[in-house]
Amino acid sequence: MKSFVKGGAAALAIIAASQVGADEDANLIINGETEITVRADAPEHLDNVSTIYSGWVFRSDETQALQMDDFDNPGMIFVDQGRDSWVLAEGSEGKSCADCHNEPESLANVRPTYPKWNDETEEVRTIAMQINGCRTEQMGAEPWKYDSTSMLNMEALLSSVARGQVMNVAIDGPAQSMWEQGKELYYTRTGQLDLSCANCHEDNYGNYIRADHLSQGQTNGFPVYRLKNAKLNGVHSRFKGCVRDTRAETYAVGSEEFIALELYVASRGNGLSVEGPAVRN
Numbered sequence: 147m148k149s150f151v152k153g154g155a156a157a158l159a160i161i162a163a164s165q166v167g168a169d170e171d172a173n174l175i176i177n178g179e180t181e182i183t184v185r186a187d188a189p190e191h192l193d194n195v196s197t198i199y200s201g202w203v204f205r206s207d208e209t210q211a212l213q214m215d216d217f218d219n220p221g222m223i224f225v226d227q228g229r230d231s232w233v234l235a236e237g238s239e240g241k242s243c244a245d246c247h248n249e250p251e252s253l254a255n256v257r258p259t260y261p262k263w264n265d266e267t268e269e270v271r272t273i274a275m276q277i278n279g280c281r282t283e284q285m286g287a288e289p290w291k292y293d294s295t296s297m298l299n300m301e302a303l304l305s306s307v308a309r310g311q312v313m314n315v316a317i318d319g320p321a322q323s324m325w326e327q328g329k330e331l332y333y334t335r336t337g338q339l340d341l342s343c344a345n346c347h348e349d350n351y352g353n354y355i356r357a358d359h360l361s362q363g364q365t366n367g368f369p370v371y372r373l374k375n376a377k378l379n380g381v382h383s384r385f386k387g388c389v390r391d392t393r394a395e396t397y398a399v400g401s402e403e404f405i406a407l408e409l410y411v412a413s414r415g416n417g418l419s420v421e422g423p424a425v426r427n
């Protein structure tokens with residue numbers, strides 16, 4: 147059993163998991179063929195955790211089952227919508243993604259390696275930023291709003307073609323300062339409850355907070371289909387929800403702070419498989 151956190155966590159009544167509902171030893175194989183790494187040795191840069199786990203491990207048997215077969219996974223409808231948009235010519239150049247990238251499978255290396263430093267624009271780019279870069283620079287089309295339906299559908303498509311591949315974002319070189327900014331945010335306590343990401347997702351994963359079985363807050367399953375709101379959810383929207391739960395002011399979706407945090411949190415999952423669109427409650 148892990149130690150309880152001081153301060154606000156007491157008010158939140160974090161309960162050690164004794165009445166466990168989920169099968170934490172289950173393995174995930176999608177469609178009987180794609181093996182997903184849902185637990186792995188922690189990457190070297192992590193000091194306080196020795197094993198990393200996908201959020202899938204902490205879900206109930208029923209929720210876990212929804213992700214084992216694409217016919218049952220409600221997120222796959224949005225992957226199909228992403229495929230429709232992949233071949234749709236838009237913008238002043240009259241081009242579609244397919245015109246330049248052929249099949250989405252040709253971008254299977256993207257999801258495991260983003261956020262990633264872009265030499266040309268000299269910035270760390272999330273997949274959403276890269277997609278919008280192609281829309282505005284290559285297609286002459288309007289950018290999609292961050293975490294909008296169109297954007298998340300396309301991100302779900304790029305995740306689905308990468309399922310089973312191991313997350314491996316680079317944290318050195320020019321990306322390092324942003325990674326450090328993200329790390330700092332991760333360990334900073336915020337809000338009336340005075341809690342950091344780490345207080346819940348590092349100190350208390352496996353325990354219950356209200357009815358929620360706490361995971362490590364990994365991002366390898368994003369975009370995630372949530373049963374709670376019956377749609378795809380982006381990483382930044384999830385961060386926003388978590389920060390709000392500490393009753394703190396939150397950063398904007400697409401902000402530099404959340405890009406840095408996304409890079410850092412993604413790096414905590416280096417070694418887990420891409421599994422998006424994942425299903426969560």
Ligand code: HEC
Pocket residue numbers: 232241242243244245246247253255256273276277280281284285300
């Ligand atoms: C006119 C050609 C063109 C179109 C149309 C286009 N792209 Fe690109 N895309 C590029 C080029 C050039 C690059 C940068 C070189 C590279 O990495 O392939 C790129 C890079 C990317 C990358 C990053 C690849 C990597 O390995 O890091 C992603 C993701 C991507 N495009 C997605 C899209 C999506 C989604 C669409 C449709 C909404 C699209 N692109 C439309 C030309 C295009």
Ligand code: HEC
Pocket residue numbers: 158200201202332341342343344345346347355358359360361362363364365367370384385388389391392407411426
């Ligand atoms: C008060 C506790 C609490 C804090 C603080 C908190 N979260 Fe969460 N978070 C949750 C709960 C509860 C869930 C839903 C169950 C789960 O997956 O852990 C969740 C889910 C997530 C998920 C989705 C995981 C998945 O597999 O779908 C991510 C990512 C995440 N949190 C990141 C963060 C980040 C980054 C921070 C800091 C900005 C943070 N959380 C702060 C409680 C918290």
